[in-house]
Amino acid sequence: MSEDTPISVTMEKDGEVAVIIVNNPPVNALSWHVRQGLEDNFGAALADDSVKAIVLRCAGATFIAGADISEFGKPPRGPDFNAVLGSIEAASKPVVAAIHGTALGGGLETALVCHYRIAVPSAKLGVPEVKLGLLPGAGGTQRLPRVVGVEAAATMTSTGDPLPAAKAKELGLVDELAGEDSLAADAIAFARAKIADGPRPTREREVFGDVGVIEQLKARNAKRWRGFEAPYANLACVEAATRLPFDEGLAFEREQFMKLMFGSQSAAQRHIFFAERQAAKIDGLPKDTALRDVKKVGVIGAGTMGGGISMNFLQKGIPVTIVEMAEDALDRGVGVIRKNYDASAAKGRFKPEQVDQMMGILTPSLSLDDLADCDLIIEAVYENMDVKKDIFGKLDKIAKPGAILASNTSYLDVDEIATATNRPGDVLGMHFFSPANVMKLLEVVRGEKTAPDALATAMAIGKKIGKVAVVAGVCDGFIGNRMLKPRQMEAMKLLLEGATPAQVDKVHVEFGMPMGPFQMSDLAGVDIGWHRDPNRIESIRDALAAEGRWGQKKQAGFYDYDDKRNPSESPRVAEIIEEFRAKAGVEKREITDQEVIERTLYPMVNEGALILSEGKAQRASDIDVVWIYGYGWPVYRGGPMFWAGLEGTDKIVAALEKHGFEIAPLLKEKAEAKSGF
Numbered sequence: 066m067s068e069d070t071p072i073s074v075t076m077e078k079d080g081e082v083a084v085i086i087v088n089n090p091p092v093n094a095l096s097w098h099v100r101q102g103l104e105d106n107f108g109a110a111l112a113d114d115s116v117k118a119i120v121l122r123c124a125g126a127t128f129i130a131g132a133d134i135s136e137f138g139k140p141p142r143g144p145d146f147n148a149v150l151g152s153i154e155a156a157s158k159p160v161v162a163a164i165h166g167t168a169l170g171g172g173l174e175t176a177l178v179c180h181y182r183i184a185v186p187s188a189k190l191g192v193p194e195v196k197l198g199l200l201p202g203a204g205g206t207q208r209l210p211r212v213v214g215v216e217a218a219a220t221m222t223s224t225g226d227p228l229p230a231a232k233a234k235e236l237g238l239v240d241e242l243a244g245e246d247s248l249a250a251d252a253i254a255f256a257r258a259k260i261a262d263g264p265r266p267t268r269e270r271e272v273f274g275d276v277g278v279i280e281q282l283k284a285r286n287a288k289r290w291r292g293f294e295a296p297y298a299n300l301a302c303v304e305a306a307t308r309l310p311f312d313e314g315l316a317f318e319r320e321q322f323m324k325l326m327f328g329s330q331s332a333a334q335r336h337i338f339f340a341e342r343q344a345a346k347i348d349g350l351p352k353d354t355a356l357r358d359v360k361k362v363g364v365i366g367a368g369t370m371g372g373g374i375s376m377n378f379l380q381k382g383i384p385v386t387i388v389e390m391a392e393d394a395l396d397r398g399v400g401v402i403r404k405n406y407d408a409s410a411a412k413g414r415f416k417p418e419q420v421d422q423m424m425g426i427l428t429p430s431l432s433l434d435d436l437a438d439c440d441l442i443i444e445a446v447y448e449n450m451d452v453k454k455d456i457f458g459k460l461d462k463i464a465k466p467g468a469i470l471a472s473n474t475s476y477l478d479v480d481e482i483a484t485a486t487n488r489p490g491d492v493l494g495m496h497f498f499s500p501a502n503v504m505k506l507l508e509v510v511r512g513e514k515t516a517p518d519a520l521a522t523a524m525a526i527g528k529k530i531g532k533v534a535v536v537a538g539v540c541d542g543f544i545g546n547r548m549l550k551p552r553q554m555e556a557m558k559l560l561l562e563g564a565t566p567a568q569v570d571k572v573h574v575e576f577g578m579p580m581g582p583f584q585m586s587d588l589a590g591v592d593i594g595w596h597r598d599p600n601r602i603e604s605i606r607d608a609l610a611a612e613g614r615w616g617q618k619k620q621a622g623f624y625d626y627d628d629k630r631n632p633s634e635s636p637r638v639a640e641i642i643e644e645f646r647a648k649a650g651v652e653k654r655e656i657t658d659q660e661v662i663e664r665t666l667y668p669m670v671n672e673g674a675l676i677l678s679e680g681k682a683q684r685a686s687d688i689d690v691v692w693i694y695g696y697g698w699p700v701y702r703g704g705p706m707f708w709a710g711l712e713g714t715d716k717i718v719a720a721l722e723k724h725g726f727e728i729a730p731l732l733k734e735k736a737e738a739k740s741g742f
């Protein structure tokens with residue numbers, strides 16, 4: 066050990082039991098110095114003849130939560146992890162892992178080379194590597210099937226979902242449950258009891274279970290795993306465990322792990338892991354900024370958005386007063402919330418009494434005056450500046466001092482809305498995405514005068530209700546919808562030039578998006594944002610709207626739909642496109658799929674670069690988070706800005722220039738430096 070090695074592993078003795086303790090906050094990740102500490106301390110415990118059994122446990126909130134992801138892709142340092150694990154498993158004295166918090170990834174792999182495992186009831190055990198585009202690369206895919214069987218091992222590795230301790234005990238992954246508050250002592254007693262049994266190396270146990278489950282898992286998850294490499298690589302390793310001797314299985318796992326580790330999908334998924342955590346941080350704001358108390362929330366508007374927004378708070382036990390203008394609209398809105406909860410209860414997500422509890426803290430009202438005691442008021446009425454200003458003007462007189470006044474606007478100027486009040490510091494945007502009780506993204510829009518503590522409170526409350534909150538600056542459409550605009554515009558132009566809605570959508574779906582631009586229009590409503598004058602037909606969209614082709618809800622939009630909402634290409638839409646093409650004098654030509662990418666996805670990167678240089682997003686990775694959680698951008702491509710780096714910013718600029726786009730200076734800079742964002 067050299068002098069600059071942090072001491073993150075120590076050893077104590079309790080009679081003949083040595084207790085090795087990992088202490089590497091915040092999550093006891095297996096950083097190089099932890100691996101070094103494990104090697105040194107296990108070496109010492111094994112060399113000490115007075116030690117008859119060894120306990121491995123962790124200080125702080127959790128057992129080892131995995132490899133240190135921030136070390137990935139950097140030059141290796143410290144001892145090789147597999148070698149350290151190999152020597153623990155080969156120990157001549159019984160080794161017990163004492164688990165609390167989360168034993169994840171390399172952490173569970175460490176527990177698996179221990180000969181026995183004891184855990185507190187609240188512990189969770191899993192191998193979430195697949196969520197980082199990886200697989201357990203330190204024997205997890207080979208040892209799990211020997212401990213829990215093929216079915217559980219295949220499920221755990223390919224889904225990444227952790228098991229609660231009780232389930233782990235049922236499967237044999239945990240040998241004994243400890244008292245919730247007595248793990249340290251219980252683990253020592255358990256180790257002492259195992260001295261007579263001696264070591265039980267996992268590698269020497271037999272794989273058991275039916276390998277057929279692997280194909281069933283693939284079939285069941287085909288849609289969810291579309292485009293992803295890692296779930297399949299995980300399953301290939303578990304399958305290999307069923308037919309290869311242990312060391313060969315380990316070599317196969319290593320080969321698969323390295324392939325994923327140096328591939329672009331895992332790089333993208335690791336980027337998003339850190340990006341999501343980074344998004345919560347507000348530049349220039351001290352970490353200890355005091356937050357405002359939010360105990361009661363007001364929501365104005367009981368439509369789809371207002372209802373969905375309210376549900377988020379009710380589910381966290383935060384009372385909501387929901388206000389509508391008219392009795393029937395209010396009743397309808399509250400009825401929809403109840404219906405949604407009942408449907409979730411029928412699926413087992415909530416107990417009926419929980420639904421009653423949530424509905425019990427919802428207060429419907431027809432008067433804004435009832436919002437006087439709310440700490441946060443979210444306006445979710447339709448997109449009209451005058452209406453919003455009127456509401457904020459009234460709120461200014463009603464809301465208590467210090468209440469945060471938020472608008473759920475998806476593109477309007479939050480600074481202008483704030484001028485309707487005498488407290489612009491309390492005004493900000495909280496842009497939820499539809500369906501608001503499901504979608505994870507929340508854009509928190511920081512106005513010019515928004516007070517830092519109001520902003521920090523909105524971000525914190527976003528986290529509390531389970532959202533991934535991202536700070537956006539005031540501009541038309543903020544981050545997400547602003548980038549959507551050039552994509553939609555180009556998609557429409559492509560129709561005129563010869564592409565079909567089906568072709569454009571297919572390219573987007575093959576890219577990994579859940580749906581393409583025209584499928585999205587049909588789902589959201591072709592009539593959204595329409596001027597509502599059937600005689601004013603200036604675009605293909607106007608023509609569709611004028612004919613009542615408003616999308617799925619009318620069984621006709623850019624596609625025709627049958628009773629079950631299955632789409633088919635529409636001859637009428639083809640005619641409309643043809644008419645516009647003739648009118649515009651555009652010649653029809655063959656559009657390649659590559660051109661669709663260059664003209665719909667590359668302009669998004671260009672717009673992202675503008676957003677970044679205007680300071681409307683704090684960092685490129687925030688833009689990626691917006692697109693992953695708000696629009697279903699495939700996580701294995703890391704969001705548009707990360708993807709730009711994979712694709713090559715120089716290639717993107719060359720294509721955009723070829724198609725006549727004005728290039729954002731920041732994008733040009735990146736292209737010249739041949740770098741990503």
Ligand code: 3H9
Nearest residue numbers: 092094130131132133134135169170171193201202203342
């Ligand atoms: C692996 O193990 C591969 C192996 O097979 C080995 C092959 C050879 N590394 O999430 P939080 C940071 S792959 C480095 O906010 P929570 C995180 O960035 C790994 N850093 O806390 C954050 O930093 P900051 C498999 C990590 O309480 C801070 O810790 N394991 C790591 O809400 C707090 O994190 C996983 O995938 C890490 N592994 O949740 C588990 N983990 O404060 C990944 C966290 O600067 N981790 N950090 O922003 C998690 O799922 C959650 O962090 C956990 C705690 C549930 C543990």
